[in-house]
Amino acid sequence: MGVEGIGARVLRKEDKRFITGRGRYTDDMAPSKTAQAVFVRSPHAHARIVAIDTSRAKAAPGVIDVLTGADLAADKIGGLICGWMIHSKDGTPMKAGAHPAIARDVARHVGDQVAIVVAETKNQARDAAELVDVTYEELPAVVDLARATDPDAPQIHPEAPRNIIYEWSLGDAAATDAALARAAHLVTLDIANNRLVPNAIEPRSAIGSYDPAEEHFTLYNTSQNPHVARLVLSAFVGIAPEHKLRVVAPDVGGGFGSKIFIYPEETACLWASKRIGGRPVKWTADRSESFMVDAHGRDHLTHAQMAFDADHRIIGFKVATRANIGAYMSTFSSCVPTYLYATLLSGQYDIPAIYCEVDAIYTNTAPVDAYRGAGRPEATYLVERMMETAARELGVDPAELRRKNFIRTFPHQTPVIMAYDAGDYDATLDAALAAADYAGFGARKAEAARRGKLRGIGLSCYIEACGIAPSAAVGSLGAGVGLWESAEVRVNPVGTVEVLTGSHAHGQGHETTFAQLVNDRLGIGIDKIAIVHGDTDKVQFGMGTYGSRSGAVGMSAIVKALDKVEAKAKKIAAHLLEADESDIVIEDGKLKVAGTDREKSFLEVALAAYTGHSLPAGMEPGLKEGAFYDPTNFTFPAGTYVCEVEIDPGTGKTEIVQFVAADDFGKIINPMIVEGQVHGGIAQGIGQALLEEAVYDRESGQLMTGSYMDYAMPRADDLPSFRLMTTETICPGNPLGMKGCGEAGAIGSPPAVINAITDALGIRDIAMPATPARVWEAYRAAAPAMAAE
Amino acid sequence: MAKVSLTVNGKALTAEVEDRTLLVQLLRDVFGLTGTHVGCDTSQCGACVIHLDGRAVKSCTLLAAQADGAAVTTIEGLAVGDELHPVQAAFREHHGLQCGFCTPGMIMSAVDMINRLGGPLDEETIRHELEGNICRCTGYHNIVKAIEAASAQMAGLSQAAE
Ligand code: FES
Ligand code: FES
Secondary structure, eight states, rough: OOOTSTTTOOTTHHHHHHHHTOOOOOGGOOOOOOEEEEEEEESSSSSEEEEEEEEEEEETEEEEEEEEEEHHTTTTOOOOOOOBBOOTTSSSSSSOOOOSSSSSSSETTOOOOOEEEEESSSSHHHHHTTTTTEOOOOOOOOOOOHHHHHHOOOOOOTTSGEEEEEEEOOOOOOOOHHHHOOEEEEEEEEEEEEEEEEOOOOOOEEEEEEEETTTEEEEEEOOSSSSHHHHOOOHHSSSGGGEEEEOOOOOOOOOOTTTTOOHHHHHHHHHHHHHHHHHOEEEEHHHHHHHHHHHHBOOOEEEEEEETTTTTOOEEEEEEEEEESSSSSOOOTTTTTTTGGGGGGTTTTTOOOOEEEEEEEEEESOOOOOOTTTHHHHHHHHHHHHEEEEEEEEOOOHHHHHHHHBOOSSSESSSSEEOOOOHHHHHHHHHHHTTTTTGGGGHHHHHHTTTOOEEEEEEEEEEESSSOOOOOHHHHHHHSOOOEEEEEEETTTTEEEEESSSOOOSSHHOOOHHHHHHHHHHOOOOGGEEOOOBBTSSSSSSOOOTTTTTIIIHHHHHHHHHHHHHHHHHHHHHHHOOOGGGEEEETEEEETTTTTTOOHHHHHHHHHHHHSSSOOOOOSSEEEEEEEOSOOOSSSOOOEEEEEEEEEEETTEEEEEEEEEEEEESSOHHHHHHHHHHHHHHHHHHHIIIIIIOOOTTOOBBBOOOTTTSOOOOOOOGGOOOEEEOOOOOTSSSSSOOOOOOOOHHHHHHHHHHHHHHHHOOOSOOOOOOOOHHHHHHHHHHHHHHHOO | OOOEEETTTTEEEEEOOTTTBBBBHHHIIIIOTTTTTOOSSSSSOOTTTEEETTTTEETTBGGGGGGOOOOOEGGGTTTTBBBBOOOHHHHTTTTOOOOOOOHHHHHHHHHHHHHHHHHHHOHHHHHHHGGGGGOOSTTHHHHHHHHHHHHHHHHHHHHOOO
C-alpha cells in the first residue's frame, strides 16, 4: 500500500475549499441578471383549484412574471415521471397519476406548487406570492396508510382506484404458507417503519437559464445525478433535446437520496427562464419548503410471520407491507418498497421460503422515495426485529439464534432474487460481540439497576444490496434506465491526469478516493490528479451516486479506463525502450523494463503520446481512454451492530451508552472516509429510532413537523461516539473487490437500538421514534409485569 | 432602506439595503461572501454562524442593520493568508466534514467555544456546546474529535505564549 494508494488514510483533497468557505454550491452562484423565483404552494392537503388570479401579483413591484399550471400546459411541458415500472400480481401495470410540475386542477398535498412568481429580488417575489389569489375548494384528505384504501377514503388520482398504485408480490406463496403451517414456532409482528425527512443541510436549489440565440438551456442544480436529470428533463418532461440542455451539479451539500429525483422546481425554473426571455431564474428552498416538498423516506406498515422448526431454524417468512407513496410517484418511488425491499428479506439467514406482498398507496402527503438505504433499512428493521422477538419467545440467546441460521456457503441463492456472492457473517458477529463485551452485559445491567437505570442490549445483523446494478437484470424488473457507470481517464502531455466520472460526490470524498485509485495504478501523486464530475458538458454520460454504487460501479469504470491507458502507455514505453511490451511494468510512476534499469517516466511516455514523434507504427497519438462498466451483480455489504442503552424510568429518556459496528465492506480504499460514512449513517439510523418522524395531522393533512423546532434532528449531544471495526471478504463481482459503505449505518442501526430498548423494558415492541414519552408510557404499562418478575 | 457600515474580515464595507435585510443576506448576496450558509429558517441549524464583535452569532437571526458599526468575521476571514486557523486544520485532519455545508458554521462555533471556554475541552462539553449546529453527514463523531484536538492544541499554544 502506497502512502496515497488504495487502503491509505489520505486526508481529503476537497476539504480546503470547504473549510475556507470557498465551496461552490448552487445557491452561491449568481449569474448576471438572475431573476428570483418563489413558489405559491397549496395550504391545503387536498383541494380543487377553482381559479387563480395573478393580476395583483403581476402588478407588484419588481415582478417579471407569474406563471401557473395552465401556462405550463399551454407550453406543452410534460409531467414528471416515475422511472421504474412495477406490475401488480395480476399482471396489470402500476396505476400512476399525472404529476405536473405545477398543479393545474387539483392540489394533492400541503406544499403542492400552484404558481411560480419571478421577480427581480427574492423579497419582491415573496411579497408578490402573497398577492396571488388562489380560490380553492377544499376536498377531504387522507394522510395515513391505515385509512387510505378504505372504500370511502378520498380518491387522490382518478387513475388509481382506492388509491392503490400496485399490489405486488415476490416469492413462493404456497411454499411459504406450507412452511408456516408446519412451524414448531411462529413469530408474528406488526411493525411500522416511521416516515422521515431526509434533511440534507443544503436546501435544494436550481438556476435555470435559456439562451435564445442557441435555443440552449443550462440548469445548475443540487443533484446527485445530473445526467439522469438531463435525460428525464429531455426525454420525458420535454424541456429540450439532450444536446440543447446542460445540467451542472456543482458542490452539493448532502443528498441521502433526496437529491436523486427530478423535482417540479427545476423544471419550472428552466421553463420560466425561456418564458421571460432567457434571464436565469433561481429558486432556493426555505427549510420549510424542504420539509413540505422534498421526497420523504420510509413510511411502511407491515404484518409479518416467521416460521421456525423445532430446532430453531427458520423455515418460512411471510410479509405483507403497505407502502406510502405520497401524493405523486417520485422518480424511483416504485422500486424502493419492492425490488430494494422484498429482495433483502432473507437477511443474513438461510430461509427456504419467503413470500412478500407490497401494496403501494397514494396519500395526501409529500412524495416518498429513496432515503439513505431505500427499502433495505425497512427490510433489515423487519428481519432483525423478528429475529430478536423470536429469540425472546424461544428463550434462546439472540446472537445464537442468528448464528444458527446464518448463510455460510457462497454463492447463496435466496428465494427473493438475490444471489449473495460472498460474506462471513460469523466474522462480523464475533467481532462486534467481542468489542461490545456481550458476555459481560449481565453484570453491567445489574450495576445499572443499582443506579436505578434500565439497561438493555440489542443486536442487528444487517445485509444490504449495493452497487446497483446489472443493467439487463434491472431492465427485466422494470427499470427505465441502465445502471452502469462511465469513466474517462485523460492523461495530459505533462503527465498529470484528469478522471471524468459519471459518479457525483456530495460529501463522499470522491476527489480523494478516486485519485487514490489512479495513484495506486499509475504511481502519480494525487495532487497531480483531478476528478471531474457533475457537468453534462464535461462528462459523457453517467448514472450518478446513490445506493452506495460509486465505489463498486463508478470506480470499476475507472479501472477499465485505466486498463486501457496502461496498455497503451506500455506499448509506447516498449517502443521507446526498444523492449517487448510484455516486459514493461509500471512502478512508482515509471514504466520499466522488468529486471533492468531501463525506464521511462510516466511524463516522458505521456509527452511521447502527444508529440507523436516516435510512436509504434499505426498508433494514434494521445493518451485518453474511456470505459463503461456494467456491474455483474449487486454487492452485499453486511455486518453486526450492537447497541446498549440505559433508560431512566423516571423520564423515559434513552441514553445510548455503547454502540459497536462491525462491517464487511470488502476492499476499502480510504478507511477514514469509510468510517465517516458509517458514523453519518448510524447517526441517521439512531435519529430514526429515537428522534425523527414526519407527522401529518390526520384530519387536516397539515404537516405538523415542518421545521427543525418540530422535527427532531439528531444533535451532537443526542449521540455517543461510535466504535467501528471492519472485517473483509472480497467482493468477487468487481475488479477492486469493493462492496460499498454509504448506507450501512442507516440500515443496521435502527433495529439494534429498538432491540436494546425493548430488551431494557422487557416489552415486545415500541414504535419508532422511541421518544422519552413513548418509552415512559411503555415502561409504565410494563412496570407491573417487570415488578412481578 | 438602511445604510449599513461595518468591518468584514478587516475590511470596511458599506451598503444600502432594505430594512428587512438579514445579516446573512448582506454577507452572501451583497458582499458575495458565500461561505456563510443558510440551512434553515428557524434559527436552528447554525450553518450561518459568524463572529460579530468576537462573539458567535447566527447571521440569519440578525438584521443587517443590527450589525452597523460592528466587526464581523466570516469563515473566509478565519485563515491568515495561507495559514489555516487551528480549528480549520483540525477539521481536515480529523475528517470533520463531508459535504461541507454545515462546516463554516461548525468551525465558527468551535472557534467561539474554544475562545470562551479555553481548552482542552472534553467530549461532553463539546457535544453540549454544539447544540446550535446541525450536521447531517458526519454523525458529529469526527467533528467532536476535531474540536477536541484543536482545543488542546490552542490551549498548548496559549500556554507556550505565556
Ligand atoms: S440558517 Fe441560521 S440557524 Fe439555520
Ligand atoms: S458535513 Fe454535510 S452537513 Fe455537516
